[in-house]
Amino acid sequence: MANSxxxxxxxxxxxxxMVQVTGDIDYSRSSExxxxxxxxxxxxxxxxxxxxxxxxxxxxxxxxVLVEALQIQRKRNQKLVLCNLQPKxxxxxxxxxxxxxxxxxxxxxxxxxx
Amino acid sequence: MANSxxxxxxxxxxxxxMVQVTGDIDYSRSSExxxxxxxxxxxxxxxxxxxxxxxxxxxxxxxxVLVEALQIQRKRNQKLVLCNLQPKxxxxxxxxxxxxxxxxxxxxxxxxxx
Amino acid sequence: MADHAxxxxxxxxxxxxxCVVRSAVETAASRFGLPQHDCDxxxxxxxxxxxxxxxxxxxGRDDRSIWVTLSRLARNGQTGIEVVxxxxxxxxxxxxxxxxxxxxxxxxxxxxxxxxxxxxxQSVDHHAYQRRTDATGLRLTLQKFASPxxxxxxxxxxxxxxxxx
Amino acid sequence: MADHAxxxxxxxxxxxxxCVVRSAVETAASRFGLPQHDCDxxxxxxxxxxxxxxxxxxxGRDDRSIWVTLSRLARNGQTGIEVVxxxxxxxxxxxxxxxxxxxxxxxxxxxxxxxxxxxxxQSVDHHAYQRRTDATGLRLTLQKFASPxxxxxxxxxxxxxxxxx
Ligand SMILES: Nc1ncnc2c1ncn2[C@@H]1O[C@H](COP(=O)(O)OP(=O)(O)O)[C@@H](O)[C@H]1O
Ligand SMILES: Nc1ncnc2c1ncn2[C@@H]1O[C@H](COP(=O)(O)OP(=O)(O)O)[C@@H](O)[C@H]1O
Numbered sequence: 001m002a003n004s005x006x007x008x009x010x011x012x013x014x015x016x017x018m019v020q021v022t023g024d025i026d027y028s029r030s031s032e033x034x035x036x037x038x039x040x041x042x043x044x045x046x047x048x049x050x051x052x053x054x055x056x057x058x059x060x061x062x063x064x065v066l067v068e069a070l071q072i073q074r075k076r077n078q079k080l081v082l083c084n085l086q087p088k089x090x091x092x093x094x095x096x097x098x099x100x101x102x103x104x105x106x107x108x109x110x111x112x113x114x
Numbered sequence: 115m116a117n118s119x120x121x122x123x124x125x126x127x128x129x130x131x132m133v134q135v136t137g138d139i140d141y142s143r144s145s146e147x148x149x150x151x152x153x154x155x156x157x158x159x160x161x162x163x164x165x166x167x168x169x170x171x172x173x174x175x176x177x178x179v180l181v182e183a184l185q186i187q188r189k190r191n192q193k194l195v196l197c198n199l200q201p202k203x204x205x206x207x208x209x210x211x212x213x214x215x216x217x218x219x220x221x222x223x224x225x226x227x228x
Numbered sequence: 229m230a231d232h233a234x235x236x237x238x239x240x241x242x243x244x245x246x247c248v249v250r251s252a253v254e255t256a257a258s259r260f261g262l263p264q265h266d267c268d269x270x271x272x273x274x275x276x277x278x279x280x281x282x283x284x285x286x287x288g289r290d291d292r293s294i295w296v297t298l299s300r301l302a303r304n305g306q307t308g309i310e311v312v313x314x315x316x317x318x319x320x321x322x323x324x325x326x327x328x329x330x331x332x333x334x335x336x337x338x339x340x341x342x343x344x345x346x347x348x349x350q351s352v353d354h355h356a357y358q359r360r361t362d363a364t365g366l367r368l369t370l371q372k373f374a375s376p377x378x379x380x381x382x383x384x385x386x387x388x389x390x391x392x393x
Numbered sequence: 394m395a396d397h398a399x400x401x402x403x404x405x406x407x408x409x410x411x412c413v414v415r416s417a418v419e420t421a422a423s424r425f426g427l428p429q430h431d432c433d434x435x436x437x438x439x440x441x442x443x444x445x446x447x448x449x450x451x452x453g454r455d456d457r458s459i460w461v462t463l464s465r466l467a468r469n470g471q472t473g474i475e476v477v478x479x480x481x482x483x484x485x486x487x488x489x490x491x492x493x494x495x496x497x498x499x500x501x502x503x504x505x506x507x508x509x510x511x512x513x514x515q516s517v518d519h520h521a522y523q524r525r526t527d528a529t530g531l532r533l534t535l536q537k538f539a540s541p542x543x544x545x546x547x548x549x550x551x552x553x554x555x556x557x558x
Contacts, residue, residue, distance in 0.1 A: 140444070141408040236403045248417050
């Protein structure tokens with residue numbers, strides 16, 4: 001059970017930004033994720049895609065950061081799409097009944113059109 | 115880091131037996147592996163292939179069982195071939211300088227001809 | 229700390245250490261025979277509980293202790309695991325530790341946070357908060373049993389010489 | 394037991410528990426920044442050491458204690474980990490714990506066993522057996538530092554917003 005470092009990389013989309021996150025997201029890392037996402041959302045982003053393909057594990061502190069980002073996007077009538085949720089990450093969204101609140105897709109391609 | 119149960123399954127070859135082992139092999143399991151292999155070697159087996167594709171981890175207690183089986187086969191002028199060693203298992207054979215003492219192959223097909 | 233548990237772990241309350249306990253819990257649960265899905269749920273519950281101790285019990289301090297013990301359980305032939313998590317916080321009213329409803333009436337009402345206790349409740353078969361009797365602090369006891377195996381789909385099977393835990 | 398280590402684990406000396414310590418050690422070493430290969434080697438050394446305690450120290454008894462502590466190290470800017478393994482065996486002569494040569498002169502002379510101490514020596518940067526001063530028993534201290542990263546092969550790289558441990 002190697003615990004690889006968290007990485008957060010960002011790239012522009014035609015209508016926004018895509019962020020790729022890797023590494024397990026727990027309370028030791030969620031504040032760093034929050035700083036990065038809040039930084040990106042310092043100005044309007046019509047579509048924010050967060051690719052979680054490299055995140056094998058997330059706890060509620062990571063989910064809380066994503067909920068905060070969703071609130072900001074909603075208030076601005078802008079989009080947040082999460083994609084490529086791995087099984088355990090999908091699991092916590094289901095337990096927390098947030099799988100219907102977020103827009104979740106199974107690929108970056110689908111996220112661009114969601 | 116799930117620790118799946120150890121399984122040992124055996125099937126006949128034209129000229130001997132093939133044994134497939136799965137699960138991490140440490141001191142809690144090596145005596146069980148020993149019982150199974152010594153049982154099989156209760157009578158002569160011209161070629162014994164041990165497929166380790168499902169073994170992600172082995173410590174020296176597992177290696178000792180394989181050395182014992184090798185000794186038996188050598189004394190009888192019969193073959194023992196290990197195949198599909200995963201990286202950590204290959205690692206302990208290298209550290210123990212046993213990678214040149216055993217016949218190791220990268221597939222069951224190669225093991226049948228080795 | 230629970231006496232005589234076969235496995236016990238102490239960490240300083242630095243969030244960096246949480247992953248170490250998660251690994252230990254996952255491997256113990258798996259070695260005791262719980263299926264992967266049950267291990268995953270238990271690990272999540274333990275993680276949420278430790279995070280709450282650091283945040284609410286210790287106010288973010290990283291130099292206090294969290295103790296976790298792991299023991300094998302058996303109930304009606306089902307295998308299981310008990311995890312006891314102790315802290316050294318001032319006595320708090322365990323009645324104040326309450327799950328908020330997980331389903332918001334309205335999607336616009338979701339707020340960040342407030343998920344931990346609800347996740348713990350939903351992820352284990354038994355949970356109980358109580359005051360420690362051996363020292364000042366809070367104790368959370370979690371129990372998780374193996375889910376029944378999925379029904380056999382008639383897939384290929386092999387002669388097995390042995391399949392031991 | 395080493396005082397004030399940030400992470401400490403106690404197990405009953407049942408071989409079934411070895412995998413739990415292996416997981417904890419692997420995850421801690423990885424979280425402290427050691428590359429996978431170094432984590433693997435350290436885990437093997439710790440496993441061999443615990444197995445030797447059970448076999449030679451406790452004569453196979455499964456109800457004695459093994460204590461393992463984990464601490465982060467730094468040396469010349471390199472990250473590392475220290476693992477201290479304590480038992481409660483009668484005082485033994487640490488001079489008797491010796492690696493047998495790993496290379497047999499003749500393949501027909503290989504014998505099962507006799508690998509553990511040699512593997513430990515070869516798998517860590519520092520190891521030392523000593524008598525415990527805090528109690529009756531043996532202490533093995535292991536240190537492992539991160540290997541230098543492999544030389545960059547000029548592969549693709551990305552702009553990284555952050556890469557934090
Ligand atoms: N270990 C703890 N010690 C003290 N209070 C706690 C603890 N765990 C939970 N609580 C209380 O229960 C409440 C609900 O916790 P939780 O569901 O995890 O949501 P959140 O932590 O986001 O508030 C917390 O706000 C806190 O008041
Ligand atoms: N923890 C220990 N306590 C007492 N004696 C030990 C311990 N570890 C190793 N030894 C001694 O060192 C010898 C070499 O150990 P090792 O290389 O692991 O091979 P093996 O255990 O197969 O003999 C052992 O035979 C034993 O006499």
